[in-house]
Amino acid sequence: MGNIPDACHWDRECVTNSVASIFMQLLKGTVPKDLIRNSAFHDLASCNNECTLSISDYSFIKDLDEESIKNGVTKVIRFIDLDRVPDLVQLLISMDLEPGIIAVDENIGIDIKDELGARVNEALGIALYSIAAYDRAITRFSVAAAVYEGIGNISKARFMEAMSKIAKAEDLRVKASRLHDEGNHDAEKGMIEDASKLYASSVINFREAVGIEEARANEVLSMMDSSEVLANYYFTHGDIARAMQYYDICRNALSNVQGLSEEYWSAVKIKGDLCSAFYLLCKAIEEGDWRTYEEAGDKFLELINEGLIDELTTEGAVMSYRGAIDSVEEIDDAVRIYSKYVKAVSRYFDNVIRDRYGSFNAFIEEFRRGDYEGLAHVLNTDVNTLKLYVVGKFMVDVINEEGLSEDLALEVLAYLAGLGLNPLDMGADEIIEELRGFIADEDFLDRIKDLLLKIKNRLNAVINR
Numbered sequence: 001m002g003n004i005p006d007a008c009h010w011d012r013e014c015v016t017n018s019v020a021s022i023f024m025q026l027l028k029g030t031v032p033k034d035l036i037r038n039s040a041f042h043d044l045a046s047c048n049n050e051c052t053l054s055i056s057d058y059s060f061i062k063d064l065d066e067e068s069i070k071n072g073v074t075k076v077i078r079f080i081d082l083d084r085v086p087d088l089v090q091l092l093i094s095m096d097l098e099p100g101i102i103a104v105d106e107n108i109g110i111d112i113k114d115e116l117g118a119r120v121n122e123a124l125g126i127a128l129y130s131i132a133a134y135d136r137a138i139t140r141f142s143v144a145a146a147v148y149e150g151i152g153n154i155s156k157a158r159f160m161e162a163m164s165k166i167a168k169a170e171d172l173r174v175k176a177s178r179l180h181d182e183g184n185h186d187a188e189k190g191m192i193e194d195a196s197k198l199y200a201s202s203v204i205n206f207r208e209a210v211g212i213e214e215a216r217a218n219e220v221l222s223m224m225d226s227s228e229v230l231a232n233y234y235f236t237h238g239d240i241a242r243a244m245q246y247y248d249i250c251r252n253a254l255s256n257v258q259g260l261s262e263e264y265w266s267a268v269k270i271k272g273d274l275c276s277a278f279y280l281l282c283k284a285i286e287e288g289d290w291r292t293y294e295e296a297g298d299k300f301l302e303l304i305n306e307g308l309i310d311e312l313t314t315e316g317a318v319m320s321y322r323g324a325i326d327s328v329e330e331i332d333d334a335v336r337i338y339s340k341y342v343k344a345v346s347r348y349f350d351n352v353i354r355d356r357y358g359s360f361n362a363f364i365e366e367f368r369r370g371d372y373e374g375l376a377h378v379l380n381t382d383v384n385t386l387k388l389y390v391v392g393k394f395m396v397d398v399i400n401e402e403g404l405s406e407d408l409a410l411e412v413l414a415y416l417a418g419l420g421l422n423p424l425d426m427g428a429d430e431i432i433e434e435l436r437g438f439i440a441d442e443d444f445l446d447r448i449k450d451l452l453l454k455i456k457n458r459l460n461a462v463i464n465r
Helices: 012-028 033-037 059-063 066-079 082-094 098-107 114-130 134-150 154-182 185-208 213-236 240-256 262-287 290-305 311-327 331-357 360-367 372-378 383-402 406-419 428-435 442-463
Strands: 045-047 051-053
Touching: 012 033, 012 051, 012 066, 012 082, 033 045, 066 082, 066 098, 082 098, 082 114, 098 114, 114 134, 114 154, 134 154, 154 185, 154 213, 185 213, 213 240, 213 262, 240 262, 262 290, 262 311, 290 311, 290 331, 311 331, 331 360, 331 383, 331 406, 360 372, 360 383, 360 442, 372 383, 383 406, 383 442, 406 428, 406 442, 428 442
Parallel strands: none
Antiparallel strands: 045 051
16 A cells, blocks of 8 residues: 555545544454545455454555544544543554644543543653653643542552653753753753752652552653753853763762663663763863763763664764864874764764755755855854765765775774865875875775775765766
8 A cells, every 4th residue: 555645536534534444453453334435445455344454564654744644543533432542542652643642632631530531641641741742741641640649549640740740841941942042041040940850859759659660760760850951951051060960960870770670771771871971071071081082972872872863962972072083192092083983973964964854865965056064054063074974974885885894984984084085075096195194004095095986986976966
């Protein structure tokens, strides 16, 4: 099955029924005939009293417009009992369908009584929290807490109260970030301090949520967050000594963690490792030691390799290795650090470009226009680093096609970055002559030249076409 709108010839009811049919199939294993009749699947369904669909790939749903997803989910709600709503919400979370979660929230009231009402509001609160719809999440958590309290489930009530507090804290962090961008730093600081207090207060609620395994992990995470949110504020505002103190408190929270399952321990450890990385970066800034800068960079890069690829880790890695490069003296040390630096730069720009352009190919269309200064400004970098990133992406492609080691690409990029050489602006022979002052191995230089020629051909074919 391809794109639903094409199959339905843009019939809105057909699209809605098709989306609803998919969710019903995934949720219950069967689909009402009323949905199938006017849908893209009317020739693909096997029907008796209900119908079943033999479709294995539902990924195209994510490409549909928000209205189609919301309409489809809204129709599903009419066909299922309330006790299936938590399952529907979990399905939408697993499929990363934010419009669907919003649709459930808009169509399910908050005044459902008894334990079912508590479970529905809890499920919606967690889903809304996961998509950063904090105001909506706070409402759901608060109602769930009151219902659980009323039916005597005190542990669940305390857990929901704690979730409401951390949702409020996260909302304050978002608002504080906007104030920072506006230059209103006094108000920003007040919100950050309030967020820290909410995290600290939630620790008590999580501690009282006896018998809930997730509560212990969240208790530790809230302890870390109460320090980390302050640390991030002071780091951003240049008070490195104070930031270092709070990062130290955050990372030390790991020392008293016991009895967590592997799943929850992993989440707690990542937060602790992130605070440790920033602690080392602060220490390096304070002491000016390139070895500590490198150690911090390695910690960030380790987190990136574990899958934590976001603004904090990528910028932290780039900043750390850049600090080490500015102070290192020995060529072997410099090449090693530059190799890791270019990997961090690549990860950083992959992250930024994915958010801004959607794909590397879309970015290259912009790069091809030749306004490197303007593009570098938009991406908050310099032209040399921008060009290094582009060359590195093509170099890795060539390396993979040739069946060579990625370490070779990193080593060559390290020399290019360290000496300010770039195949976009220079010929292969010119670059090799510059490298001869640092590399005595002629065989290695020949390999580099061969690689550079292939990269030049690729760059000319893609960028200068």
